[in-house]
Amino acid sequence: MAKEFFGEEILADIRGQSREDLPSKVASEYVNETCFASYARPGLEFRERSLLNIAMLIALNRSNELRLHIRAALHNGLSREQVCEACRHAMVYCGVPAGRTALLVASDVFAELDAKESS
Incomplete structure (x- = not known):
């Protein structure tokens, strides 16, 4: 699995x-x-599970695991915009610092993926 x-x-x-x-x-x-x-x-697709994982990892302030699950979310069909919106939405429930940290992690992941693609 x-x-x-x-x-x-x-x-x-x-x-x-x-x-x-x-x-x-x-x-x-x-x-x-x-x-x-x-x-x-049954009941949830990988894409939906990925979105839930991102939300829970933001709430738990687990940046290392979040990095991994952002990559998985992209693999499972979420767009970069959707990942960023999930991070932004987390600011409402988890606080701005948690959401901001998540956005920084997402930015790092996107930059790493872009660097791999261009090499």
Whole structure:
């Protein structure tokens, strides 16, 4: 399920950043066994799940995970404008600092993707 949600390129980046130690293995097993089972449930498409993930990660102030899930959201069909609107909308419920941080993360992600495309 992870491959379908994130796409091969994002998964390769995740694997490249993963450690080979026991704590990392335990975390990876949990995510694969538990979290991705939720992604297989009916009722929400990956695009909608991506939008929800962005909102929750903004609320939790988890910039590293947000970076990953913004990339996944783009892979799952959200536009850059929709990602930015989600970040802006989060300002209402999570506060301007949280939304502003999310917009900065989105800007960084977009710049990284643009740099990859132009090289």
